[in-house]
Amino acid sequence: MKFETKIKLAAAAIILVMSTVAALPMIVNGQVTTALAELRSAAKIERLQMTLLEMLLNAETAQRGFVVTGDERFLEPYHAAVNSIPAIEQNLRQEMRSPEERTRNTAIEQGTAHKMRTVALTIELRREHGFDKAAAFIATGTGKAQMDRLRQLIGKEVEIDAQRRAALSDRLLSISNSAANASLVATITNILFLGAVLLAATRVLRQRDAAERKAQAAAGQARLTTERISQQNDLLFRSAELMHSLELAESTDESATVIASYLPRLLPQLSGSLYLYNNSRDILERKAGWGNATGEPDIIEALDCWALRRGSPHAYAGGEGGLACRHVTDPALDRLCLPLVTQGDVIGCLTVTGEGLAHDAEDRRAWIGQLAEQLGLALSNVRLRVSLRQQSIIDPLTQLYNRRYMDEVLKRELARAERNGAPVSVLVLDLDHFKRINDTYGHEAGDAILRKVALTLRENIRSCDVACRMGGEEMVVLLPDCDTGNAARRADALRLAIAAGDVLHDGQRIAATASIGVASYPAHGNTMRALVHAADLALYEAKHGGRNCVKVAQQEGSGDQA
Numbered sequence: 001m002k003f004e005t006k007i008k009l010a011a012a013a014i015i016l017v018m019s020t021v022a023a024l025p026m027i028v029n030g031q032v033t034t035a036l037a038e039l040r041s042a043a044k045i046e047r048l049q050m051t052l053l054e055m056l057l058n059a060e061t062a063q064r065g066f067v068v069t070g071d072e073r074f075l076e077p078y079h080a081a082v083n084s085i086p087a088i089e090q091n092l093r094q095e096m097r098s099p100e101e102r103t104r105n106t107a108i109e110q111g112t113a114h115k116m117r118t119v120a121l122t123i124e125l126r127r128e129h130g131f132d133k134a135a136a137f138i139a140t141g142t143g144k145a146q147m148d149r150l151r152q153l154i155g156k157e158v159e160i161d162a163q164r165r166a167a168l169s170d171r172l173l174s175i176s177n178s179a180a181n182a183s184l185v186a187t188i189t190n191i192l193f194l195g196a197v198l199l200a201a202t203r204v205l206r207q208r209d210a211a212e213r214k215a216q217a218a219a220g221q222a223r224l225t226t227e228r229i230s231q232q233n234d235l236l237f238r239s240a241e242l243m244h245s246l247e248l249a250e251s252t253d254e255s256a257t258v259i260a261s262y263l264p265r266l267l268p269q270l271s272g273s274l275y276l277y278n279n280s281r282d283i284l285e286r287k288a289g290w291g292n293a294t295g296e297p298d299i300i301e302a303l304d305c306w307a308l309r310r311g312s313p314h315a316y317a318g319g320e321g322g323l324a325c326r327h328v329t330d331p332a333l334d335r336l337c338l339p340l341v342t343q344g345d346v347i348g349c350l351t352v353t354g355e356g357l358a359h360d361a362e363d364r365r366a367w368i369g370q371l372a373e374q375l376g377l378a379l380s381n382v383r384l385r386v387s388l389r390q391q392s393i394i395d396p397l398t399q400l401y402n403r404r405y406m407d408e409v410l411k412r413e414l415a416r417a418e419r420n421g422a423p424v425s426v427l428v429l430d431l432d433h434f435k436r437i438n439d440t441y442g443h444e445a446g447d448a449i450l451r452k453v454a455l456t457l458r459e460n461i462r463s464c465d466v467a468c469r470m471g472g473e474e475m476v477v478l479l480p481d482c483d484t485g486n487a488a489r490r491a492d493a494l495r496l497a498i499a500a501g502d503v504l505h506d507g508q509r510i511a512a513t514a515s516i517g518v519a520s521y522p523a524h525g526n527t528m529r530a531l532v533h534a535a536d537l538a539l540y541e542a543k544h545g546g547r548n549c550v551k552v553a554q555q556e557g558s559g560d561q562a
């Protein structure tokens, strides 16, 4: 049974007991009133019967005095009795309740009537016939017998009245005792019930307190959970943003910059570094860092890191003497190293440091693990994308950019030059008598010459210049921010470098020369096609001018439109 139900039952019992106690005085009062009325009635009956007896005795005494003296004055008590007795009898009749009482009272009334008639007869005899006749009648003993009988009847009544009064007194006492006992029992019962209610209430209150505390704790927990969910949502949102940004990254270095800008928000209160394998996969370069991890090494080897060795995360609790990686700079700090793995291939490592990280909540470490997984995947995608892009724009034989890329970059550079008013030059380069080389030494030798010339170009141009193979043995070099004069000088330098180089093929040294045509924006054209055409014409001039030379395009203006 629930405590609330118990308390309700106890309260109902208390109300019942209290009601009973409240009704008790009324019940007792009724009983006492009845008993007292009966007591008063008994006393009145006794008094009336005693008065009746007294009247009868007075009447007899008056009769005796009159008989002896003949003096009428002695008859006064008799007359008083004659006058009073009917009223006394009337009162007595009213007090009689039970049939037995009424029967006994009737007997007394009849005895009284007989006695009073005998007294009246005696008085009459004395008046009419004198003392002797009256004395003779008295001597018969009728009057005395009647008086004795009445005394006996009234005496018995008085005795019954006394018994009745005693019984009523006992009843009053019993009522009083019962009332006192009932009151005592009610008080004790109430105390017991109140005690029980108090105990139950205290227990309920204690339970309610505990429930309240539990509810408060649950509310606090719910608030924390909501905050955590909101933080997690925020992190998920930011990580989705990071992944989206990485999808747009055009190189590994750019993706590292993107990662470095997001990690402080994704892993707040932590520091760390992002290491990626270099192209030759012999070392890992630090591509990004955040937080206080500025002093971390720029280069690490795979053997320096337990996570890279194992291919799984490695946690190190600073100050607890765990297994620290060799690249760790501050052994007092907790550290978590996570390999960046994609399709079973380790591409790098994310190292994270921060207070309490080794003993951090599992979900936080799981979150860092998930982040490392996503980063691995995203970086691998970036590499794949960069590689595919490279493949689509790089000529596989010479490793120079292809015509497609040249078209793209030339268009872009011309637009930029137009905006900035800076010159752009184009060198169109063709190997001399290449057919002869092929025919003499073979196609492979020709390929080797092409590779050698491409290398010479790459090694002798600026990082902003773009060299590409347009097809066959024809190559183009794009020179941003370079006017015709400079372009011609640099073309000649390239020509000399090509002529100076040779390749060893089948034990033979093979050399090649190149003819170069030069055209510049805006001097020889302001569109891509016009510029290349002008350079082509200049090349043609160079070929006809004896080859192994540089020719600058004629000043034709910008009439030829793309």
Ligand SMILES: Nc1nc2c(ncn2[C@@H]2O[C@H](COP(=O)(O)OP(=O)(O)OP(=O)(O)O)[C@@H](O)[C@H]2O)c(=O)[nH]1
Binding pocket: 397, 430, 431, 432, 433, 434, 435, 436, 438, 442, 443, 444, 445, 446, 447, 450, 471, 472, 473, 543, 547
């Ligand atoms: N080995 C090799 N040869 C190529 C390649 N592409 C084109 N060639 C050859 O390059 C030669 C080009 O010859 P031509 O266009 O006649 O010109 P050339 O012999 O260089 O003579 P000029 O340009 O007038 O000096 C052809 O024999 C092509 O087969 C290539 O990828 N590898």
